Amino acid sequence: MSYIKNILGIALVGLTSVSCDNSNDNHASDAPKEYPLAVVKPEDRNLSVKYSAVLEGCQDVEVRPEVAGLITKVNVKEGAHVRKGEVLFIIDQIPYRTAVQKAEAMVATAEAGVANAKLVLEGKEELFKEKVISDYELRTAQNSYRSAEASLLQAKAQLREAENNLSYTEVKSPVNGIAGMTSYRIGALVSPTMTEPLISVSDNSYLYAYFSMNERQALELASKYGTINDAIKSYPPVSLELKNGDVYENDGMIDVISGIVDKTTGTVSLRATFPNDKGKLLSGGSANVILTYNRPASMVIPQEATYEIQNRIFTYKVVDGTTVSTPIEVFKINDGKEYIVTEGLSVGDTIVAEGAGLLKAGTKVTAMQEETKMVEDKK
Numbered sequence: 001m002s003y004i005k006n007i008l009g010i011a012l013v014g015l016t017s018v019s020c021d022n023s024n025d026n027h028a029s030d031a032p033k034e035y036p037l038a039v040v041k042p043e044d045r046n047l048s049v050k051y052s053a054v055l056e057g058c059q060d061v062e063v064r065p066e067v068a069g070l071i072t073k074v075n076v077k078e079g080a081h082v083r084k085g086e087v088l089f090i091i092d093q094i095p096y097r098t099a100v101q102k103a104e105a106m107v108a109t110a111e112a113g114v115a116n117a118k119l120v121l122e123g124k125e126e127l128f129k130e131k132v133i134s135d136y137e138l139r140t141a142q143n144s145y146r147s148a149e150a151s152l153l154q155a156k157a158q159l160r161e162a163e164n165n166l167s168y169t170e171v172k173s174p175v176n177g178i179a180g181m182t183s184y185r186i187g188a189l190v191s192p193t194m195t196e197p198l199i200s201v202s203d204n205s206y207l208y209a210y211f212s213m214n215e216r217q218a219l220e221l222a223s224k225y226g227t228i229n230d231a232i233k234s235y236p237p238v239s240l241e242l243k244n245g246d247v248y249e250n251d252g253m254i255d256v257i258s259g260i261v262d263k264t265t266g267t268v269s270l271r272a273t274f275p276n277d278k279g280k281l282l283s284g285g286s287a288n289v290i291l292t293y294n295r296p297a298s299m300v301i302p303q304e305a306t307y308e309i310q311n312r313i314f315t316y317k318v319v320d321g322t323t324v325s326t327p328i329e330v331f332k333i334n335d336g337k338e339y340i341v342t343e344g345l346s347v348g349d350t351i352v353a354e355g356a357g358l359l360k361a362g363t364k365v366t367a368m369q370e371e372t373k374m375v376e377d378k379k
């Protein structure tokens with residue numbers, strides 16, 4: 001009997017011990033966990049976004065011949081600065097000079113024909129007054145004179161055409177700019193029907209940067225300033241990031257926003273203009289246009305304070321010491337570290353600043369080190 005009593009006593013002691021341990025575990029699980037907390041407050045932010053752009057000179061002109069012939073002289077040097085009207089190439093002028101001489105001879109012949117027809121007409125008029133010839137003969141003389149004048153006009157037109165063709169043998173630059181590369185040398189046969197230009201001349205005193213943004217961004221840009229035209233007038237200067245990572249020394253201005261959405265890509269085209277006095281930018285190159293967005297008095301939270309479910313963004317708001325999963329809307333542009341919240345939170349709300357992906361709704365939390373970390377500590 002005493003042995004049985006001892007066994008029962010040990011069992012009771014063990015049960016009592018287990019009950020106490022479980023009670024301690026429950027109390028431990030109910031204890032708030034320490035997390036870094038943050039109070040949402042309004043802050044100013046300047047954000048930027050990059051758009052891939054293609055650079056083009058304000059004028060990229062293909063220089064083509066207007067007459068056919070062999071190139072007899074190349075005056076232009078590739079990559080050189082050329083002036084408007086400067087002779088770049090000379091096409092064989094001999095056949096065109098000959099054509100001018102023939103046309104001049106035809107004009108002289110036609111002028112003589114007019115003079116002879118005029119003498120005949122004057123004689124016929126005198127004879128008609130004396131009633132020596134009929135009205136028919138007078139009219140015939142008049143028609144011959146008009147025909148001679150017409151021949152003279154035609155000969156003069158042919159002369160002008162021949163002179164123009166001769167002038168076209170000097171292929172001139174249509175604009176001020178920089179000459180491109182050319183594969184044409186002395187002796188090459190060229191004509192107006194050739195597909196490849198003799199050379200291209202680019203006016204790179206300032207360059208256009210063409211880029212695109214999606215329809216939503218374009219609409220937001222227009223709505224912020226009222227209209228597309230107002231956006232063009234009021235939008236602040238934009239920057240240009242070159243392919244080597246450097247930011248171009250001169251700012252540019254957006255001067256064109258297309259009013260048409262590309263049906264294939266769903267984007268709207270824009271153009272920014274950048275001065276290029278030093279010739280650092282090259283036509284045909286590529287770069288990134290950097291647009292800035294000024295967001296004063298915004299609700300800023302760390303991205304570490306959020307998590308995503310099915311493309312929706314959530315954060316944990318702390319209400320009476322308990323986490324509450326809260327869906328939020330954020331500004332489309334961020335710096336990779338913070339979100340600007342547009343909906344879902346209010347100034348003064350407390351959120352879990354880190355580790356949101358490891359938490360669950362309804363978790364008891366308390367501020368780490370017995371104090372709430374402010375959002376600016378996360379900068």
